[in-house]
Amino acid sequence: MSSKPSIPKGTRDFSTKEMLKREYIFENIKQVFRLFGYQPIETPAMENITTLLGKYGDEGDKLLFRILNSGDFLSSLNYDDMTTLEYSKLSSKICEKGLRYDLTVPFARYVVQHREEIVFPFKRYQIQPVWRADRPQKGRYREFFQCDVDVIGSDSILNEYELIRIIDDIFKILRISTVIKINNRKVLAGIAAYIGESDRIIDITVAIDKLDKIGIENVNSELSTKGLSEKAISNLQPFLQLNGNTSDKLGTLNRLLSESEVGKKGITELQTLFTYIGNRSLSCDIELDLTLARGLNYYTGAIIEVKSKDVNIGSICGGGRYDNLTGVFGMEGVSGVGISFGADRIYDVMNQLNLFDDLKGSSTDVLIVNFGEDETKYSLKILDKLHEMGVKTELFPDPAKLKKQLSYADSKKIPFILMAGENEINNNCIKVKNMSSGEQKEISMKVLKKFVENEIRQTKGIDSLPPNLKIL
RNA sequence: GUGGAUGUAGUUCAGUCGGUUAGAACGUCGGAUUGUGGUUCCGAAAGUCGUGGGUUCGAGCCCCAUCUUCCACCCCA
Incomplete structure (x- = not known):
């Protein structure tokens, strides 16, 4: 029994040279987090599967790694279960635990569990690996590190602004040139209401998220395949074609969405955020991007995504505001906002751009x-x-x-x-x-x-x- | 989950039409130099050709399966 040892698909060993570079990234990110008053926590690699299920959409549920119950995991099943249950139901009977998929949901769980000892607003950071049963490819791993900063228990848009500053600081230090894209789920909800398809908001956002990738015609035909009416699609066009600078865009949105309460709320939030950003000098580009949707179900306000301008690897940082993530764990009315830096992709970007030169030494x-x-x-x-x-x-x-x-x-x-x-x-x-x-x-x-x-x-x-x- | 490519010393790669004992460079180790590295010179070790089947007198090469890595989709950091 001496076959060659190996590691599971999509996981990696990090050798000393790589670790020095990785730690350089973690150290810098950590220092910026601390600079803004965030404090560290850690949570277990595994959570109860019920904590994780249903938080990331259907796709997310599929990508969860499930942990088989120890001992006689079949004892909870009878013969009928085995022959008649579909696999997803079956697996939740024999798998009570799962590996965490991100750090935000475990954080929400943590906040609810520790509410008595936490002083709000609570600013925490968390740097730990997460696991997704995705098919691996470039920039996509089954085990990767996220560096999360969140502030929970405060509605203020100052928090969104602070996160933008943190993003800007970190990528300035790491010398990655980036563009920060910002949007707001409330605006998207307003748009869905405006075109009379409020309950289709997920389909709509997923489709328009692909705008710059597949073009406007394909987006429209995808929407039509999803069952949106011709009228709704034609009403949507002004939003897809929105251009000009940020204040032009916000002005147009204001006119178009004047009837929608949520829409107007979202626009106000965006306006406030952009006012804070105002003329302060940031090294990143900032862009109001209506086509930014982001899949994670729990976002309700601002959504943020950061891309490298020089390397095409998807987003290297992303996040947003979630108004009621703690609600599913029994703690209503607590709003939070946070972002997550993808350390592994940041590493790939920096490696490709030879940004680790300073670390060559011993x-x-x-x-x-x-x-x-x-x-x-x-x-x-x-x-x-x-x-x-x-x-x-x-x-x-x-x-x-x-x-x-x-x-x-x-x-x-x-x-x-x-x-x-x-x-x-x-x-x-x-x-x-x-x-x-x-x-x-x-x-x-x-x-x-x-x-x-x-x-x-x-x-x-x-x-x-x-x-x-x-x-x- | 769907479609496509890939896999040969530690690493990067050669390997002709299916034909004897699978090669190179770099790296590693040893020696030239028993208290002096990098450069140089000499030498050595290192491979179940991803894995398992099949075809064949004969397979690194052809066929099937499987795994890995990579690419596109889906989705995402």
């Missing part, structure tokens, strides 16, 4: 050569000192040939070697080798600290770190 600054048992005591003393000074240092674990130890340092791009063999120990000094110049010299133990400050810090020190990591 994580270790100094390697202490291992000369053997007798010298190790002396080396460990040096190691401790350097660690106390905050210098990233490692001692080679085996007394391997010097050649081996040096080429290890070389492959890890460690810039400094410290050698303390018999001669050095007798003279109470250390030999230092600079790997890039090849130059080496002996220094006494006393000036070790000075040496660190003058040379290591300058070669590998804080100045070489990306500016945003300097605080660390």
